Amino acid sequence: MAESTRAVERALDILSCFSRDEPHLTLTQIAEHVELHKSTVHRLLATLESKRFVQRDEGNGSYRLGIRMIELGFSALKTTNISEQATPYMHRLSAEHRETVDLAILEAPDVVYLQVIESPQRVKIAAAPGEHLPAFCTATGKAFLAFLPDEEVKRIFKQGVHKYTEHTKLALSALYEDLRATRKRGFAISEQEYEDGINAVAAPILDTNQRPLAVIAMVGPAFRLSSERMTELGESVKTTADAIAQEIGLGMQFSAEK
Numbered sequence: 001m002a003e004s005t006r007a008v009e010r011a012l013d014i015l016s017c018f019s020r021d022e023p024h025l026t027l028t029q030i031a032e033h034v035e036l037h038k039s040t041v042h043r044l045l046a047t048l049e050s051k052r053f054v055q056r057d058e059g060n061g062s063y064r065l066g067i068r069m070i071e072l073g074f075s076a077l078k079t080t081n082i083s084e085q086a087t088p089y090m091h092r093l094s095a096e097h098r099e100t101v102d103l104a105i106l107e108a109p110d111v112v113y114l115q116v117i118e119s120p121q122r123v124k125i126a127a128a129p130g131e132h133l134p135a136f137c138t139a140t141g142k143a144f145l146a147f148l149p150d151e152e153v154k155r156i157f158k159q160g161v162h163k164y165t166e167h168t169k170l171a172l173s174a175l176y177e178d179l180r181a182t183r184k185r186g187f188a189i190s191e192q193e194y195e196d197g198i199n200a201v202a203a204p205i206l207d208t209n210q211r212p213l214a215v216i217a218m219v220g221p222a223f224r225l226s227s228e229r230m231t232e233l234g235e236s237v238k239t240t241a242d243a244i245a246q247e248i249g250l251g252m253q254f255s256a257e258k
Contacts, residue, residue, distance in 0.1 A: 010036065011044050015053060015065070020209055024062045055151065067152050070211075071108060082205075082214055083115045086244045090117045090216065093240045097233060099220040100126045106144045108152075109159040111135050111215070125198050125219045136161050136175060137168050139200035142188035143215040146179040147204050153179070167192040187234035192222055199225035203238040205245050216241045 052068035135141025187203040202217035
């Protein structure tokens with residue numbers, strides 16, 4: 001076997017060590033899992049870390065999967081049938097509330113829309129499939145960020161936050177407080193933060209590890225989607241997101257922060 005092929009196999013073996021039960025591993029533990037000398041594992045980990053496939057905790061020296069693995073996971077969703085399975089639920093949600101409903105994934109620092117069910121009303125708002133919007137100030141984006149580890153959120157914020165309207169939150173304290181509120185209630189709200197006159201509410205489709213795979217959102221003109229109505233709609237959007245998670249076999253059970 002060529003040395004380059006052997007190195008690839010060993011790197012993949014290292015990535016496969018991490019699991020739900022063992023999300024953090026030390027160098028010694030990884031070496032034991034893959035049955036390789038620690039110097040070899042250390043060299044491979046250094047390469048994986050440089051490419052963001054793993055991340056080292058400077059405090060205790062342990063390793064965990066990095067943000068690049070998350071990004072690849074989100075990209076892989078494009079080739080799955082999540083959009084197909086979500087569509088009937090999205091149609092029902094749109095028909096019930098007569099507003100636009102969309103499905104998106106995260107491609108940091110943006111969200112990308114996969115599916116859009118337009119409102120039957122004359123005045124309506126709708127993103128186009130394939131359209132990119134910033135994650136930090138959209139309901140869809142905040143529904144993702146609220147359920148990601150702090151390190152990943154910080155990395156996304158460092159890529160830049162920009163003022164789009166007078167309602168756009170730029171202070172990190174305000175952004176993090178918004179994400180905490182989103183996680184507690186299970187859905188995100190954006191009130192004219194990206195574009196004047198447009199409000200939205202969104203909830204994540206979570207896997208069994210409480211990580212967001214995709215997000216369902218409802219969007220409309222601010223004069224129809226008041227703060228009070230969005231609070232009501234948020235529960236419906238969250239229920240729909242949970243139902244989609246069950247449909248695709250995730251068996252998700254949401255547990256809000258106390």
